[in-house]
Amino acid sequence: MKIRFDIWYEIISTVRRNKLRTFLTGFSVAWGIFMLIVLLGSGNGLMNGFQSNFADRATNSIKVYGSRTSKTFEGMQKGRVIQLDNTDMLNTETKFPAHVGVAGAILKMNNRTISKGDEYVVCSLVGVEPSYVEIEPYRVAENNGRFINKLDLDERRKVIVIHPRTAETLFKGRNAVGEYVNVNGIAYKVVGVYVQNKERNDQDAFVPFTTAQNVYIKGDKIDQILFTTKGLDTREKGDAFEQSYKEVLAAHHRFDPTDRSAVWLWNRFTFFLQFLDAQQIIQIAIWVIGIFTLLSGVVGVSNIMLITVKERTKEFGIRKALGASPASILWLIILESIIITTFFGYIGMVGGIALTEWGARLFDAQAVAESTDFLQFTIFKDPTVGLGTALSFIVLLVIAGTLAGFFPARKAVQIKPIEALRAD
Known part of the structure; x- marks a missing residue:
């Protein structure tokens, strides 16, 4: 009709x-x-x-950092600060071969001034290992240099990878790679400008982890340990691994393995x-x-x-x-x-x-x-x-x-x- x-x-x-x-x-x-x-x-x-x-980000990753004990243990009072160190990093890499993939240590120094001439930027300086970019959302574009590599780590080189906004502020559109910047009185050579997820607001700069330990007199101290896992495809396996990992940390730092406050594990896969x-x-x-x-x-x-x-x-x-x-x-x-x-x-x-x-x-x-x-x-x-x-x-x-x-x-x-x- x-x-x-x-x-x-x-x-x-x-x-x-x-x-x-x-x-x-x-x-x-x-x-x-x-x-x-x-x-x-x-x-x-x-x-x-x-x-x-x-x-x-790698969903099969765990980030570990120290905290304070909440239980007494072997005559020691609660409230002790647990500071991760190189031994913890070595144990992570050697004692769990079936479940740990790539691993790296992290040191972070906040409120560092990076300057070039009269221009400067205040941001965090993060000591990392080459494996960092395999786990976290940081990449270096093809024409913007490179990230931290093993040679930088072995030779404790004073090299730095900076944020695009930092590069723009300090170099005004000029190529930053190969130039030198001053970080609180210490000269670093810019080897890369990284690409970051636009939704993140931090403006960190990265240096070799060993350089950070050496220059900033950290000894064998570590702020965080970051590593990928393998074979932990269920929550039960993840929980069992976390318990075993905490027991190794507890044996080294002498705290109660059941003390959930002594160290924190951020298991992204479980989350x-x-x-x-x-x-x-x-x-x-x-x-x-x-x-x-x-x-x-x-x-x-x-x-x-x-x-x-x-x-x-x-x-x-x-x-x-x-x-x-x-x-x-x-x-x-x-x-x-x-x-x-x-x-x-x-x-x-x-x-x-x-x-x-x-x-x-x-x-x-x-x-x-x-x-x-x-x-x-x-x-x-x-x-x-x-x-x-x-x-x-x-x-x-x-x-x-x-x-x-x-x-x-x-x-x-x-x-x-x-x-x-x-x-x-």
Whole structure:
């Protein structure tokens, strides 16, 4: 059946005569779609945010750093500071060959001034080993030099890898590689400018770990140990390894192996597994809430369409008395339902997408810094909902509204005009 101009005119006239009814129908549709888009978009934003934190890091890695004891042990009081050292690094590399991959030590000196002429930058100076870039999200582009290598480590070279912002501040667009900078009175040769995930805000500079120990008189002290693991593909295996590793540390530093405060182990794989479990729970919860929200919209549309058909029973009787066919009346109801539901569904979809995009702009690239400087996370990123998914929801509401109006309308147009005119 062709859609004639007079049908459009009738629909517009009906909407104008029943503004409140049309608004309530449209609001039910728009609100259901809006809430569903916001819920799904927010869920996707949270998931994408968490996933981005693992995208450029080795998830099978552990970072270890010393803390304070919370238990007495062998006559020693609690509260002792546990300082990692070279022996811990050696034990890590030699005592766990089945489960430790690449490993490296880290020393960090905060608030160091890197200068070149009259320009300067204040940042952290981090002593690392070449394996650092295999675990953490730092890379050196092809034309920007190199990272710390084994020869730098062996010869305790005074070389440095700097952040792009540091290079721009100190060298004003000139090539920094091969130039010298001053770090609190000590000259370092720039061997590389690294590329960093844009969502991280630190501006660290890297030097060879052995150079940091030597120049800054750290002796055999280590701030952190970072290594990758292998063969620990379940949480149970990871927990067993962590316990064995702590026992080795406890034997060397003489603290209770059950003292959870003496040393801290940040096991990214365990955290990653926990994240996957949480992701599944959140996704299920979002879909359950979203479906019930959508169903509330369906119920709202259905109820309003049922009321609409009942209110217009007399109108249908008049139309039939004037010669209108039952099919034309049905088509009028269906088309009106489709137009209202689609229009307001689109408004709800646009509103939901706009809100999630605003949320993305508000939270994107913000880090949640916990007690240590390496625990930085993006919490909200790319809260997208597929266009096909959003349109599917609108189609579902259109079908629900159409069916809700079709069956009572079909029954109404089948009665005789005189009976329809008598209907309350």
